[in-house]
Amino acid sequence: MPQLSLHTPLGEITISEEDGTIVALDWGRGSDQEATPLLKEARDQLHDYFDGKRVTFQLPLAPYGSPFQQRVWAALTRIPAGETRSYLDISTELSSSPRAVGQANGRNPIPILIPCHRVVAANGALGGYSGGDGPPTKRYLLDLEARALNRPDPARGTLL
Known part of the structure; x- marks a missing residue:
């Protein structure tokens, strides 16, 4: 490969x-x-x-996973850059449980390109992240997108 x-x-x-x-x-x-x-x-x-020059990707992706995981990962790709959704939001969209969404999110084989970092807890807490250094990596990616879009950080509510 x-x-x-x-x-x-x-x-x-x-x-x-x-x-x-x-x-x-x-x-x-x-x-x-x-x-x-x-x-x-x-x-x-x-x-x-x-480099802050793009927030979306135009690449053919084919992650390996179960049909449910594929549905979750497809939902993640619909979260706009610079925004977040909760596990509950995605579970409601998919008629599933937040825990199942969280498990599929954590098994995403193509992080960043499939933006699992844009998923936070229902109370707005950052939550975990399986890539890099964990939550600090997730924070970095969210901050990067907010700066690129010159928007308030979706998880902090402040302009960066």
Whole structure:
């Protein structure tokens, strides 16, 4: 499986491709470096994201997961950049439980590109994050998007 690693403000991340789609984004450096055209495009879009030049991605994604996980991950992609939704909001949309949504969210194989960092607790608390350094990484991504959009931070209510 072709992989390409890149340096980001959050450390190294590795994106993986299979059959012309992005299937994973992992924290750390991958072992099979191969700069395919799709992985180069993903790298460029991620660099633009971390530079505050973009908040959305135009990449073919194909995460592995159950049908329910696929539904949750599709819902995550509909959360606009610079905004958050609660686990309860998503569970209501999908007629599911917040716990099931949280479990699917935590198993997202393509974080950042599928924006699981935009999901917070019903009371507005940041909650956990399975990538990078956990909640500080989630906070960084939310702050990054708020600055890029010159909006109030959705989880803090202040302009950054």
